[in-house]
Amino acid sequence: MSRICKYSLGICSRCNLPKDNLRKIKPLWCVECYKAYQKAYQKSNAERLRPVYKRARDKYNKTPKGRIAHKNGKYTRKHRAVGKFTLKQWQQLCLIHGNLCLRCKQNKPLTVDHIQPLANNGLNIIQNIQPLCIDCNRWKSTKNLDYRGDLI
DSSP: OOHHHHHHHTBOTTTOOBOSOBOSSSSOOBHHHHHHHHHHHHHHTHHHHHHHHHHHHHHHHTSHHHHHHHIIIIIHHHHTOOOOOOHHHHHHHHHHTTTOOTTTOOOOOEEEEESSOGGGTOOOSGGGEEEEEHHHHHHHTTOOOOOOGGGO
């Protein structure tokens, strides 16, 4: 039986069982067979793949979306904080405040600041976030200071 015939019948070429979820690229394996193959490949080639994955992760973490994801992931897991916010929500918050630091009112690169810090059991949600420049964020440290004023 040729591959074309197997595909038209919906038969996986690895497990030879009829499947509805065949991948449309070669080899014609069902999703379960392909995932099992990937897992085994990654396990047997872990040492070789580790630097490849690290380069990809580092490259992603340098993008704006990656920085927000990194902040939402690693830091909040460390502090066991509840909640998440998206890059789009962060960008909208910055636009609402005119892309200015809320403390010094200067147009500097903005960082995410938690009004009630995660270290003080604050939530990692957009309602607990304010845009501050890095100097003002460091000055604020773990104080509970809200610079948003009437825009809450």
